[in-house]
Amino acid sequence: MKGKVVSNTKLNDKYYLMEIECEEFVNKAKPGHFMMVKAQQYDYLYDPLLRRPFGVCDIERGRFKILYVLIGKGTNLLSQIKINSTIEFSEPLGNTFKYNGGKKVAMVGGGVGIAPLLFLARYLKNQGTEIDLYYGGKTEDDILMIDEFKKYCSHIIVTTENGKVGQKGIVTEPLQKNILQYDKIYACGPKKMLEATTKIAVENKIPIEVSLDERMACGMGACLGCLIYLKNDNGEIEQKRCCVEGPVFDGSKIVWSNQ
Ligand SMILES: Cc1cc2nc3c(=O)[nH]c(=O)nc-3n(C[C@H](O)[C@H](O)[C@H](O)COP(=O)(O)OP(=O)(O)OC[C@H]3O[C@@H](n4cnc5c(N)ncnc54)[C@H](O)[C@@H]3O)c2cc1C
Ligand code: FES
Numbered sequence: 001m002k003g004k005v006v007s008n009t010k011l012n013d014k015y016y017l018m019e020i021e022c023e024e025f026v027n028k029a030k031p032g033h034f035m036m037v038k039a040q041q042y043d044y045l046y047d048p049l050l051r052r053p054f055g056v057c058d059i060e061r062g063r064f065k066i067l068y069v070l071i072g073k074g075t076n077l078l079s080q081i082k083i084n085s086t087i088e089f090s091e092p093l094g095n096t097f098k099y100n101g102g103k104k105v106a107m108v109g110g111g112v113g114i115a116p117l118l119f120l121a122r123y124l125k126n127q128g129t130e131i132d133l134y135y136g137g138k139t140e141d142d143i144l145m146i147d148e149f150k151k152y153c154s155h156i157i158v159t160t161e162n163g164k165v166g167q168k169g170i171v172t173e174p175l176q177k178n179i180l181q182y183d184k185i186y187a188c189g190p191k192k193m194l195e196a197t198t199k200i201a202v203e204n205k206i207p208i209e210v211s212l213d214e215r216m217a218c219g220m221g222a223c224l225g226c227l228i229y230l231k232n233d234n235g236e237i238e239q240k241r242c243c244v245e246g247p248v249f250d251g252s253k254i255v256w257s258n259q
Pocket of ligand 2: 215216217218219220221222223224225226227241242243244
């Protein structure tokens with residue numbers, strides 16, 4: 001698919017928000033989906049060869065958003081793409097978050113893991129679900145788009161490790177205190193945070209879905225570069241491709257120690 005870059009805004013030294021116009025993509029995308037993006041804006045350039053995976057951060061009026069953090073070559077090239085350029089990307093890939101009709105849910109986001117939760121928050125709010133957001137970052141630079149989340153969330157609990165914004169500490173601390181209020185947990189962020197969040201959910205018998213940012217090469221199930229391990233209902237360990245069977249999984253089934 002191709003779309004027009006409508007904006008590519010630097011939010012701070014680490015993060016950018018890109019908005020792309022593409023009706024076809026927007027009509028197919030659901031919360032949890034990701035896409036593989038060609039980081040070069042010119043068709044004839046193929047370095048980097050591999051497309052990069054990004055979650056759908058939000059969709060609105062024929063446009064979708066990607067919130068991205070600068071890591072290496074691909075994301076730095078993305079940050080240089082000019083407004084009105086054409087950009088190439090796959091159709092929406094992977095599975096989606098499940099909606100089980102819970103009355104009140106907690107979303108737990110760490111750093112750029114907040115990205116797919118905004119689209120999910122918009123969707124759940126429309127279904128009449130009450131949402132509390134637990135949002136953790138290392139520093140104040142990692143806390144973004146709060147005004148967007150305010151449209152959908154009843155409470156937003158922010159933590160930073162340096163304490164410059166919100167409570168000082170890590171996001172699982174306030175979650176642990178309030179956990180019994182929730183019918184379900186949705187989480188995306190660093191693996192350690194997802195593992196800790198899953199532990200709290202499982203101990204309190206609350207269903208949890210996590211979205212995993214595994215390293216991906218093809219994004220379409222062919223290279224087996226994104227395998228993760230899940231425990232099935234018989235207690236056997238199975239391999240799953242994060243790009244096809246995921247990126248959203250039941251956190252309680254993931255074998256975290258193998259990741
Ligand atoms: C399903 C999914 C959704 C994602 N959503 C987002 C998002 O919304 N915003 C965002 O900023 N990042 C997201 N990521 C991570 C993002 O893909 C990487 O940060 C990005 O590919 C880094 O590319 P690079 O060329 O700048 O870095 P490099 O280090 O040069 O990348 C080299 C290779 O490693 C892969 N890679 C590097 N870091 C990661 C990582 N953390 N996760 C997966 N692959 C990685 C790259 O795709 C590439 O193939 C997501 C990853 C996955 C799997
Ligand atoms: S990235 Fe190739 S199989 Fe998942």
